[in-house]
Amino acid sequence: MRHLTEGRRILTALLDKLDEPAAVRRRALWVAGYLAQFHGDIPAARALLEAALSAARTAGDIGAEAWASSFLGWDLYYFGDTKAGDALAQTALKLHRESGDQVGVVYALAQIGFTRLCAGEALAAADAWGECARVCESSGNVWFHAYAQWGLGVAALLRADYDSAAGLECAALRTMRHMDDPMGVVLSVDALAWVTAAQKKAAQAVTLLGAAEGVWAAIPATPAPPLREHHDAALAAAREAVPEATYQAALAAGKALNQTEAIAFALGESPRPTPAPDRTQAGASRGPLTRREQDVAVLVARGMSNGQIAAALVISARTVENTCSTS
Numbered sequence: 626m627r628h629l630t631e632g633r634r635i636l637t638a639l640l641d642k643l644d645e646p647a648a649v650r651r652r653a654l655w656v657a658g659y660l661a662q663f664h665g666d667i668p669a670a671r672a673l674l675e676a677a678l679s680a681a682r683t684a685g686d687i688g689a690e691a692w693a694s695s696f697l698g699w700d701l702y703y704f705g706d707t708k709a710g711d712a713l714a715q716t717a718l719k720l721h722r723e724s725g726d727q728v729g730v731v732y733a734l735a736q737i738g739f740t741r742l743c744a745g746e747a748l749a750a751a752d753a754w755g756e757c758a759r760v761c762e763s764s765g766n767v768w769f770h771a772y773a774q775w776g777l778g779v780a781a782l783l784r785a786d787y788d789s790a791a792g793l794e795c796a797a798l799r800t801m802r803h804m805d806d807p808m809g810v811v812l813s814v815d816a817l818a819w820v821t822a823a824q825k826k827a828a829q830a831v832t833l834l835g836a837a838e839g840v841w842a843a844i845p846a847t848p849a850p851p852l853r854e855h856h857d858a859a860l861a862a863a864r865e866a867v868p869e870a871t872y873q874a875a876l877a878a879g880k881a882l883n884q885t886e887a888i889a890f891a892l893g894e895s896p897r898p899t900p901a902p903d904r905t906q907a908g909a910s911r912g913p914l915t916r917r918e919q920d921v922a923v924l925v926a927r928g929m930s931n932g933q934i935a936a937a938l939v940i941s942a943r944t945v946e947n948t949c950s951t952s
Contacts (some may be wrong), residue, residue, distance in 0.1 A: 651680045651689040691720035727764045738776045743851035747783035771800035790820045811840040822859035827866035828875045835879020836887035
């Protein structure tokens with residue numbers, strides 16, 4: 626946040642010194658508007674973006690008009706004027722195509738895909754995200770391709786194609802981890818939780834939902850209201866499917882995971898590397914711990930009871946006891 630504040634301060638100082646007709650001023654306006662938007666200062670963002678849009682149209686600068694349209698479209702959409710927001714997003718896509726800005730095309734398609742998901746329009750969302758994915762593949766845009774996979778995964782979930790949804794979200798999550806993108810990570814973990822709840826894997830879904838809440842809090846950020854609705858609906862469905870004690874234990878286990886652990890849990894990976902066997906100790910011939918034993922050991926180290934561990938790993942308490950006695 627410190628860098629964001631500093632960037633806004635520098636751009637404000639720059640705008641005071643630039644002449645009205647200067648091309649760089651139009652760019653500075655929409656960039657300043659984007660930073661204000663990201664900072665949560667929506668009134669300032671709208672003022673800057675409207676000024677950028679007006680200046681770009683007056684000058685015939687389609688590049689600046691396209692980006693100002695995209696970002697202003699977000700503001701209008703999220704604050705109730707969905708029709709105007711959608712229109713600006715479509716305008717941005719058209720202008721980015723005219724100017725040959727592949728990054729802009731990808732961004733506009735992602736914007737349209739996201740708003741279609743928020744409206745529950747699975748087929749329209751899949752069309753936009755699918756085109757976004759194709760443009761990303763042709764231009765080598767790995768990062769936004771992962772967001773396209775995320776969007777296609779949510780669209781598949783809305784169509785009740787749960788296997789496709791899970792595969793797409795896992796693929797997106799692997800890329801988000803590689804890119805070290807916390808926002809992409811939490812979107813993917815959360816979406817995987819929704820899919821898991823839809824697949825009736827209630828305790829696992831609750832752990833994933835708790836993990837998503839923990840990662841959102843660590844960023845810190847909050848999901849857009851339509852995404853929060855999916856999260857809350859999945860949580861409510863899973864809660865009805867398991868005993869209250871199981872629900873509470875699974876939720877606590879999920880919230881206790883850091884981002885790295887949350888990713889590993891979501892992807893079904895071991896939470897930490899298998900330790901080398903200690904041949905100097907009694908029973909050394911037994912070999913390294915199994916993955917299940919590693920999972921139990923990690924949760925034991927966190928001070929969780931056998932019942933809590935059983936809920937988090939979706940196994941019986943007797944299995945936990947046996948694992949602890951043999952590992």
